[in-house]
Amino acid sequence: MTAWTSDRPVEVWPGSAAPLGAHWDGTSTNFALWSAGASAVDLCLFDPDGTEHRQRLQETTHQVWHGRLPGVGPGQRYGYRVHGPHDPASGARYNPAKLLLDPYARAVDGELVLDDALFGWSPADPSAADPTDSAPFVPRGVVIHDSFPWDGDRVLRTAWSDTVIYEVHVKGATMSHPDVPSALRGAYAGLAHPAFVEHLLSLGVTAVELLPVHHFVSEPHLLRRGLTNHWGYNTLGYFAPHAAYSSAGTGGEQVTEFKAMVKAMHAAGIEVILDVVYNHTAEGDHTGPTLSFRGIDNAGYYRLGGPGSGDDLSRYTDYTGCGNTLDVRRPPVLALLMDSLRYWVTEMHVDGFRFDLASALARSMHDVDRLSAFFDVVHQDPVVSTVKLIAEPWDVGEGGYQVGNFPPPWTEWNGKYRDTVRDVWSGAQVGVRDLAYRLTGSSDLYRSDGRRPFASVNFVTAHDGFTLADLVTYEQKRNEANGEENRDGEGHNRNWNCGVEGPTDDPAVRELRARQVRNHLATLLLSTGVPMLTAGDELGRTQGGNNNAYCQDNEVSWLDWGAIDPDLWSFVSTLVGLRRRSPVLRQEAFFEGTEIAGTGGTRDLAWFAPGGHQLTSSDWFDTGLQTLGMYLDGRGLRHRDERGRPVLDDSWLIWLHAGADPIDVVLPGAPWGDGYELVLATEYPTGTPPQPTALPPGPAQLPGHSVWAMRVVRTPTAHGTP
Known part of the structure; x- marks a missing residue:
């Protein structure tokens, strides 16, 4: 179906108030526009050469102006001119000299061209309507029909935590x-x-x-x-x-x-x-x-x-x-x-x-x-x-x-x-x-x-x-x-x-x-x-x-x-x-900070100061503290997989040091960890240390302005790793 042209006879059937917008049914297009205060609405159809043809919509239902035009189909450019009072002080700014885009248009054609005709008010008297036609300078709606082959495509549902x-x-x-x-x-x-x-x-x-x-x-x-x-x-x-x-x-x-x-x-x-x-x-x-x-x-x-x-x-x-x-x-x-x-x-x-x-x-x-x-x-x-x-x-x-x-x-x-x-x-x-x-x-x-x-x-x-x-x-x-x-x-x-x-x-x-x-x-x-x-x-x-x-x-x-x-x-x-x-790095539930049974006293979340002790109340309120150790225990995850089985993960110790100078820190020992593997360090251009770095509990030195991500190493026991 091609767009409407001027040599085609024009009929405007009553059509329907719903749905809003322009909808083609295979033989005709229904146009519907909501306006509570309009006194009249003109549907404006444009030929390929830009010639405009106005058709008054005679039907209004529940403040929706509507009409169905046989022979009008996909590709048709259109807009509206809405009649009514122009009284800005009372909120009314109707002006039929201005071509209006359908708010429900499914496609738009044409550029906005800067011109005084775009403005609905008169520069000489802002309370008066400007009579200049804006149609040459504004975009128009396009009637569309799209039968895209989705081939089974659907909206994805990636989990938020992923x-x-x-x-x-x-x-x-x-x-x-x-x-x-x-x-x-x-x-x-x-x-x-x-x-x-x-x-x-x-x-x-x-x-x-x-x-x-x-x-x-x-x-x-x-x-x-x-x-x-x-x-x-x-x-x-x-x-x-x-x-x-x-x-x-x-x-x-x-x-x-x-x-x-x-x-x-x-x-x-x-x-x-x-x-x-x-x-x-x-x-x-x-x-x-x-x-x-x-x-x-x-x-x-x-x-x-x-x-x-x-x-x-x-x-x-x-x-x-x-x-x-x-x-x-x-x-x-x-x-x-x-x-x-x-x-x-x-x-x-x-x-x-x-x-x-x-x-x-x-x-x-x-x-x-x-x-x-x-x-x-x-x-x-x-x-x-x-x-x-x-x-x-x-x-x-x-x-x-x-x-x-x-x-x-x-x-x-x-x-x-x-x-x-x-x-x-x-x-x-x-x-x-x-x-x-x-x-x-x-x-x-x-x-x-x-x-x-x-x-x-x-x-x-x-x-x-x-x-x-x-x-x-x-x-x-x-x-x-x-x-x-x-x-x-x-x-x-x-x-x-x-x-x-x-x-x-x-x-x-x-x-x-x-x-x-x-x-x-x-x-x-x-x-x-x-x-x-x-x-x-x-x-x-x-x-x-x-x-x-x-x-x-x-x-x-x-x-x-x-x-x-x-x-x-x-x-x-x-x-x-x-x-x-x-x-453990993309938790689905908030940490509790509580001890995990059977681990000897570790917590799902713990915070360490550079000296190797857990942060005290005074540490939390020390505005000069620039180094923080975050311990995440992968055995403390509180979510399950799709079959209801508990999710377990590695444990991590992450250090963030915002100070300019290197700082000595203490890596906590048992029960927190028997050792640590430095997996990522921001002093390296790609974040990856030149070789795997195993560090025992005890002193270590963080470079200035750095983040370290360390995987916790636990030594297996006779009963397995706790």
């Missing part, structure tokens, strides 16, 4: 990859190419977390500066894969290409998690463009007014820092969110979601509410509740920092983990008390409500902020290229440049920086919880000190496959493999 996440940007991953064909670079197909998939497998990651792939556009202020939104946290279409990431085309082909990417990842045993932005849209604040939601039903989609605004609803409540906040309290908006989530699971086979600024979704009135409708609906949904759900547990509003406060079954980006680990390795005088919580799954944050250690998604870096290489190279951000006079980006990064700001040829500083990178990664991958690696950190990627590269769609943000640190790559692979083989 999960290692790799946060990556679809375009940036392969734009400079020499083994990916140039036509596929920067596309979904590039991500699915064997050259990139093999890299993931070599690292041992089990899930990719993709920066936003819902169709997004760039903010006008970036377009005016000749920049674009690279990260994608500026969503316009919650059902459509971002069209620019398609190598195949934008007439619906991007949907097929996205599915093929997911299928390829699943074939390799890798989950696909989407970073989703349901807290705000691309339309920005009251000065922003009218592209979809604002013109369809401004007061229905957005939170308006706010503290101090009185009865003036021309302004938006902004908990996101992006100009507006979607009003998830309203049933149609909550339905949009849930319909979108279900679509990406059932139709696109994605395995989970990371919710950007999730606290904004949980605000009932103004406070973040654990009992909000958002949580209730997600929790009871038979589809969405079964996949991985990750919250970024904060927003920019008052009381928005909610790390540890999301209910089951949510997991969270653990911002306290990031801050603590950075503090420790930057030399801040913070002691080891908080570090101990972070190393063992953050029981202080997640235990009280019945969640498990994997509720903590541990990370040291993310897309937002310094790369790991830059974290140990710069103390001052270098964001001038963003065009905001270096005012943007986080100013307090809890980091240390190893004594020199920026690149240096000093071999001692370079070696120290490389070791500090390994220290951060070793801490991350030896911690209980779910580790998240940021793409490129395993390669030594730098952004030249830019810690807010959201608008740098260029070599600053792309992975540099020509400047790989092979030793670092090997180090990360070794660590991930060590974690995969050691259940």
Whole structure:
């Protein structure tokens, strides 16, 4: 079935109010759009040459405007013009001069072109509607029909305790990859190419977390500066894969290409998690463009007014820092969110979601509410509740920092983990008390409500902020290229440049920086919880000190496959493999710190000071203590395999020493261990000692700025090893 053309007779049948969006049944397409306050709705169909044909939708059911058009099928470009009052002070911003994207569009075609016609208000009088037609400058929806051959593919269910996440940007991953064909670079197909998939497998990651792939556009202020939104946290279409990431085309082909990417990842045993932005849209604040939601039903989609605004609803409540906040309290908006989530699971086979600024979704009135409708609906949904759900547990509003406060079954980006680990390795005088919580799954944050250690998604870096290489190279951000006079980006990064700001040829500083990178990664991958690696950190990627590269769609943000640190790559692979083989390093339950029967007095978890004694109360509160020994007894695991059999593992003694100078420590003797095998040490470029190092109980010397992972050796007795 081809798209509708102007020489075809036009009929508009009543159609159906459900489902929302544009749906082809083989002979006709049903269009349905929700708008509570509209007085009329025009469906706009576009010929291949751009000629527009408007058809008034005559039917409305429960605030849904609908009609069925015979002969209209896949490939048809379309949009809406919505009539109604234009009175910003009362929250109404209807303007039929503006072509609007269907919020339920499954595919999007066309670029956003900066023009004054994008804006629904008149520059001469902001309370008046601008009459200029925006159609030549905005993207359109595409009617699709996709019968993708999934061939038995299904959503994966990798256990949380086995999960290692790799946060990556679809375009940036392969734009400079020499083994990916140039036509596929920067596309979904590039991500699915064997050259990139093999890299993931070599690292041992089990899930990719993709920066936003819902169709997004760039903010006008970036377009005016000749920049674009690279990260994608500026969503316009919650059902459509971002069209620019398609190598195949934008007439619906991007949907097929996205599915093929997911299928390829699943074939390799890798989950696909989407970073989703349901807290705000691309339309920005009251000065922003009218592209979809604002013109369809401004007061229905957005939170308006706010503290101090009185009865003036021309302004938006902004908990996101992006100009507006979607009003998830309203049933149609909550339905949009849930319909979108279900679509990406059932139709696109994605395995989970990371919710950007999730606290904004949980605000009932103004406070973040654990009992909000958002949580209730997600929790009871038979589809969405079964996949991985990750919250970024904060927003920019008052009381928005909610790390540890999301209910089951949510997991969270653990911002306290990031801050603590950075503090420790930057030399801040913070002691080891908080570090101990972070190393063992953050029981202080997640235990009280019945969640498990994997509720903590541990990370040291993310897309937002310094790369790991830059974290140990710069103390001052270098964001001038963003065009905001270096005012943007986080100013307090809890980091240390190893004594020199920026690149240096000093071999001692370079070696120290490389070791500090390994220290951060070793801490991350030896911690209980779910580790998240940021793409490129395993390669030594730098952004030249830019810690807010959201608008740098260029070599600053792309992975540099020509400047790989092979030793670092090997180090990360070794660590991930060590974690995969050691259940005690990826606990499914919190440690108890209690004695294990039959072991002579060891505990499932114990903490040692450099002198070889278990930490005392004064040690825990000593802010000058920079050395910590963590003992994990593999005989104390409290989870079972799928047949109910107890899981046993090796025992480990892990030392973390953040001080600059070497320090003498005492390795504890019986019953803790009869000896120790040094398996991983961060003073070596690949983490592997040149030869197996067996150490007896007693004195040993840790190098400055180092992590040691030591396997406990026990001498067999007449009755076997206890």
